[in-house]
Amino acid sequence: MAPTDLQDRAQYLSLALFAQQVVSVLMEYVDENKTQRLKASLKEALDSLDRAEDPASSPRRRASAFGNYEQLRTLDEVWSKKDRAAAIQKMRAILRTPNSSKSKLVADELIRLFSELQNQALWNFEQPKPVSPRVMQRLCQLA
Amino acid sequence: MPVGLADLLHEVAILHRFVDFLDEYCKEQERTQKYADASGIFFEYVENLAAGIKQELPQQIRRASQFPERLPILSSNMRTLKNYLRLLHVLIKPAADAHTLTTPAPLVDLASDQIRSIEAMKESKVVVLLASEFMYFQRPHTEIKIQGWRVGQIIPGAAFPHKLGFIELPYSQGPSFFMNLAIYHELAHFVYEEFSNSSVLHKGFAELKSHTAESLGRALGRISRDHQTFTFVLGIIENWTQEIFCDLFAIRLVGPAFSFSFVEMLGMLDFLSAATTNTFNPTHPAPAFRLTEHVNMLIDDGWWDAISDVNPAPKKILAKLARVPRSKYRFYLDEKEPGPQGLITVFLDVVVPKVRELVREITSRAACSAEQFRKDRKAIQDCLLAGVVPHRADDVPLHPTSIINSAFIFYLTSLPEVIGTFEGEKAKLDVEVYSKWTKRLEMWTMKAIEDSRLHAHFQEMKGDRNGPHKN
Numbered sequence: 001m002a003p004t005d006l007q008d009r010a011q012y013l014s015l016a017l018f019a020q021q022v023v024s025v026l027m028e029y030v031d032e033n034k035t036q037r038l039k040a041s042l043k044e045a046l047d048s049l050d051r052a053e054d055p056a057s058s059p060r061r062r063a064s065a066f067g068n069y070e071q072l073r074t075l076d077e078v079w080s081k082k083d084r085a086a087a088i089q090k091m092r093a094i095l096r097t098p099n100s101s102k103s104k105l106v107a108d109e110l111i112r113l114f115s116e117l118q119n120q121a122l123w124n125f126e127q128p129k130p131v132s133p134r135v136m137q138r139l140c141q142l143a
Numbered sequence: 144m145p146v147g148l149a150d151l152l153h154e155v156a157i158l159h160r161f162v163d164f165l166d167e168y169c170k171e172q173e174r175t176q177k178y179a180d181a182s183g184i185f186f187e188y189v190e191n192l193a194a195g196i197k198q199e200l201p202q203q204i205r206r207a208s209q210f211p212e213r214l215p216i217l218s219s220n221m222r223t224l225k226n227y228l229r230l231l232h233v234l235i236k237p238a239a240d241a242h243t244l245t246t247p248a249p250l251v252d253l254a255s256d257q258i259r260s261i262e263a264m265k266e267s268k269v270v271v272l273l274a275s276e277f278m279y280f281q282r283p284h285t286e287i288k289i290q291g292w293r294v295g296q297i298i299p300g301a302a303f304p305h306k307l308g309f310i311e312l313p314y315s316q317g318p319s320f321f322m323n324l325a326i327y328h329e330l331a332h333f334v335y336e337e338f339s340n341s342s343v344l345h346k347g348f349a350e351l352k353s354h355t356a357e358s359l360g361r362a363l364g365r366i367s368r369d370h371q372t373f374t375f376v377l378g379i380i381e382n383w384t385q386e387i388f389c390d391l392f393a394i395r396l397v398g399p400a401f402s403f404s405f406v407e408m409l410g411m412l413d414f415l416s417a418a419t420t421n422t423f424n425p426t427h428p429a430p431a432f433r434l435t436e437h438v439n440m441l442i443d444d445g446w447w448d449a450i451s452d453v454n455p456a457p458k459k460i461l462a463k464l465a466r467v468p469r470s471k472y473r474f475y476l477d478e479k480e481p482g483p484q485g486l487i488t489v490f491l492d493v494v495v496p497k498v499r500e501l502v503r504e505i506t507s508r509a510a511c512s513a514e515q516f517r518k519d520r521k522a523i524q525d526c527l528l529a530g531v532v533p534h535r536a537d538d539v540p541l542h543p544t545s546i547i548n549s550a551f552i553f554y555l556t557s558l559p560e561v562i563g564t565f566e567g568e569k570a571k572l573d574v575e576v577y578s579k580w581t582k583r584l585e586m587w588t589m590k591a592i593e594d595s596r597l598h599a600h601f602q603e604m605k606g607d608r609n610g611p612h613k614n
């Protein structure tokens with residue numbers, strides 16, 4: 001069950017665009033000291049990561065990420081549990097003290113993390129994989 | 144020049160040429176063709192996006208010159224944008240091909256207006272696409288809209304048009320009528336997307352989502368703690384939910400004609416073979432289940448009784464598959480691998496009753512009437528039998544959905560009679576003549592719908608003009 005049609009793998013591209021949006025906002029913040037879109041963007045990212053921890057919950061925002069299998073799998077491929085916890089901690093720190101110079105350093109680390117997520121999503125968009133054997137195995141156990 | 148800047152410049156220049164072409168292509172279509180409903184809005188969006196991207200690209204080069212350490216990120220951003228344009232590219236050509244000469248414009252206009260009579264959809268607009276694949280019931284276009292919304296946050300002046308939907312028709316079926324009733328199912332995907340992705344989630348949809356997730360969690364037990372498995376299975380139920388929502392929505396708007404068209408389509412795609420009728424797959428519920436729901440909805444809305452005097456082949460298939468007990472349904476993950484049968488139980492017991500309620504609530508103002516059909520049917524079928532466009536002698540316009548259902552039943556039951564009258568008895572078995580008269584019948588039906596809508600519009604205007612005199 002590997003999708004071949006461009007539109008059938010569109011979830012990966014949606015994730016790449018989500019990551020790009022976060023990265024762009026963080027770059028504006030670090031390089032140009034612009035903060036207009038920072039709060040909304042980081043809050044959306046935090047909500048999305050919360051959702052990844054509890055997929056049964058309804059999204060709190062329109063079009064938030066990690067609501068489908070493809071995006072969740074990409075997240076698991078590129079960020080470890082430790083990375084996720086670190087990303088959440090860093091975003092919260094920036095939201096608490098956006099004017100601190102230390103927050104800019106933290107933002108730079110976040111840029112790296114979200115950039116990795118974007119690149120993995122782009123890779124999966126180009127090279128989609130079949131559903132993971134682990135998931136298939138679990139479903140077959142229930143059959 | 145910093146290392147890597149030349150490569151980025153090269154990538155940016157390619158992207159610039161790509162958007163330039165898309166921009167010119169869309170402008171050219173608008174100059175040379177006439178389109179139904181919202182294709183112009185879609186082309187305008189592509190033009191605005193192209194302008195925004197062209198404005199943004201030099202900024203990216205400036206940023207790369209100023210912050211060379213950002214070069215790899217800027218390059219990824221260009222790749223992401225290019226891939227979004229690739230997806231748009233897939234839609235632009237089919238949209239350009241779907242002008243008024245190649246599509247059933249009266250049907251598209253009627254269906255779009257019916258959708259707009261739903262309160263939350265009153266500003267909706269529809270783009271028709273002529274697809275190269277022989278397939279209706281395409282995947283929804285939710286992702287492209289989510290992406291359009293995100294790109295709108297990145298590219299200035301490129302907001303994705305509000306409430307824009309897409310429907311796809313196979314290019315070979317563009318001008319035909321009866322088969323294209325499938326567009327009601329397509330439009331329902333659009334409605335479902337809008338309701339389930341709105342910034343404030345519709346109460347009924349929110350309940351549906353939470354009940355589904357809870358029931359699924361219980362059905363999967365410990366396995367639901369594996370988030371990937373849970374999300375994958377939730378996606379399957381979501382696919383089934385959307386499909387049955389769309390079927391029931393279409394029946395509410397257009398009546399049994401949709402079911403007949405659907406059965407003919409399933410037959411053409413070979414989905415009515417014994418091996419497939421009872422099988423749920425990850426993207427679609429079993430045809431037998433779907434047709435059972437069709438029949439139940441038609442009975443509840445009085446349609447089944449209103450067409451009790453006829454028994455054409457599609458109706459027989461509907462009745463036959465509606466008798467298949469649910470214990471016969473099976474779920475397969477692919478051609479060979481059985482999936483968890485418990486999913487079917489969750490779907491049938493938890494999701495489907497809620498979907499039925501939701502469809503009734505959403506279509507309360509847009510639904511067609513079996514009673515009106517009973518009143519209009521004889522006048523319509525008499526006209527068709529006499530070989531003229533359906534109309535009424537009095538000043539009351541025929542209802543468009545009465546025209547559609549009467550004409551479809553006429554097509555299924557009485558076409559040989561009209562062929563016999565006009566072409567002679569021998570011609571009744573001539574395939575070419577049969578095909579020619581089907582086409583003629585479809586043209587009369589479309590003309591009757593146009594006339595009826597024009598007539599209703601004229602009466603509305605006349606009412607407005609007469610208003611002050613009455614006071």
